[in-house]
Amino acid sequence: DQQVKQNSPSLSVQEGRISILNCDYTNSMFDYFLWYKKYPAEGPTFLISISSIKDKNEDGRFTVFLNKSAKHLSLHIVPSQPGDSAVYFCAFQGAQKLVFGQGTRLTINP
Amino acid sequence: EAGVAQSPRYKIIEKRQSVAFWCNPISGHATLYWYQQILGQGPKLLIQFQNNGVVDDSQLPKDRFSAERLKGVDSTLKIQPAKLEDSAVYLCASSLRHRGPNTGELFFGEGSRLTVL
Numbered sequence: 001d002q003q004v005k006q007n008s009p010s011l012s013v014q015e016g017r018i019s020i021l022n023c024d025y026t027n028s029m030f031d032y033f034l035w036y037k038k039y040p041a042e043g044p045t046f047l048i049s050i051s052s053i054k055d056k057n058e059d060g061r062f063t064v065f066l067n068k069s070a071k072h073l074s075l076h077i078v079p080s081q082p083g084d085s086a087v088y089f090c091a092f093q094g095a096q097k098l099v100f101g102q103g104t105r106l107t108i109n110p
Numbered sequence: 111e112a113g114v115a116q117s118p119r120y121k122i123i124e125k126r127q128s129v130a131f132w133c134n135p136i137s138g139h140a141t142l143y144w145y146q147q148i149l150g151q152g153p154k155l156l157i158q159f160q161n162n163g164v165v166d167d168s169q170l171p172k173d174r175f176s177a178e179r180l181k182g183v184d185s186t187l188k189i190q191p192a193k194l195e196d197s198a199v200y201l202c203a204s205s206l207r208h209r210g211p212n213t214g215e216l217f218f219g220e221g222s223r224l225t226v227l
Contacts, residue, residue, distance in 0.1 A: 044153070044216075045218070089153070098143075102151055
């Protein structure tokens with residue numbers, strides 16, 4: 001029973017363009033939605049989050065969108081930079097548990 | 111501020127052997143988590159401690175995995191005996207609060223990569 005799905009295992013974007021990462025979920029009881037970023041040989045680091053009562057949260061180049069009716073979460077990075085190349089995990093908080101997606105490897109090309 | 115410390119970084123063992131991983135969370139963080147990340151997958155929660163009590167161990171294979179958090183600070187995760195499918199990165203994380211806003215924001219260590227041959 002996979003509650004969280006990141007359907008794109010990889011994404012390649014030109015430097016300066018917008019990167020859009022997507023995540024779908026099935027559990028309506030999630031109350032907090034997060035994005036984590038992971039570089040090789042390092043642990044994931046928190047990037048940005050949004051609560052279930054909002055539909056958008058912005059932090060610099062990063063914006064997270066939540067569409068509750070579609071059960072869809074997305075992360076926009078604009079403009080994309082080479083340092084953004086990493087694996088991105090969406091994560092969903094509910095019932096004191098944090099459930100992670102499978103991850104999307106983002107590559108920013110110069 | 112020191113981050114979450116884990117050791118060893120890498121471990122190679124043969125199946126049926128045992129292994130132990132150690133984690134020291136960020137000072138003052140009451141909640142500690144062990145996650146298993148298999149290659150190509152997202153982290154999966156194995157066990158969650160609040161101080162030295164277990165909050166959730168529903169996905170811990172208790173026939174071979176055990177974990178403890180003595181005195182509510184450091185934690186160890188043990189696998190005995192190991193199987194081939196245990197090859198993964200074992201991530202320790204900690205958080206300041208168990209409830210309240212941003213409860214999902216965890217601070218992860220660098221992980222311990224286990225290879226079972």
